[in-house]
Amino acid sequence: PVTDGSRELHSLCAQLEFLLQFDLKEKRSFFGQRKDYWDFLCQGLARCRQEHEGIHFVTSLDKLKTPVGRGRAFLRYCLVHQQLAESLQLCLLNPESLCEWYYARSPFLSPKRRAEILGSLYELDCVTFHLTL
Secondary structure, X not given: OEXXXXXXXXXXXXXXXXXXXXXXXXXXOOOOOEOOHHHHHHHHHHHHOXXXXXXXXXXXXXXXXXXXXXXXXXXXXXXXXXXXXXXXXXXXXXXHHHHHHXXXXXXXXXXXXXXXXXXXXXXXXXXXXXXXX
16 A cells, blocks of 8 residues: 555655646635635535535645645545545536636646546556555
């Protein structure tokens, strides 16, 4: 199993975060806080399901104060529960939402790149992750 001490885990999470932040449009909350991929994931999953367990878990953690911290916790939760590919795929289903959150260079706006990314993420479902949540 992959644990917190794994170098590959840190590289994987950094690459995932890079993909989710690449060409992300700058958006601000009502109070001026910069929105991040966490907000994109919350919005995308809210459209598809009543409540995602990972979103509920992360929002219940009082220690997490920033969207980036919440996004990282969500990625870890999804890896442990083998839900990353499915969760991201649900967020990527709506082309209008993608255009609202990402500029044209985002790989998520290319059907070919999106399929490649999701295919790779679905392969991670057979990997066991033992991570501190």
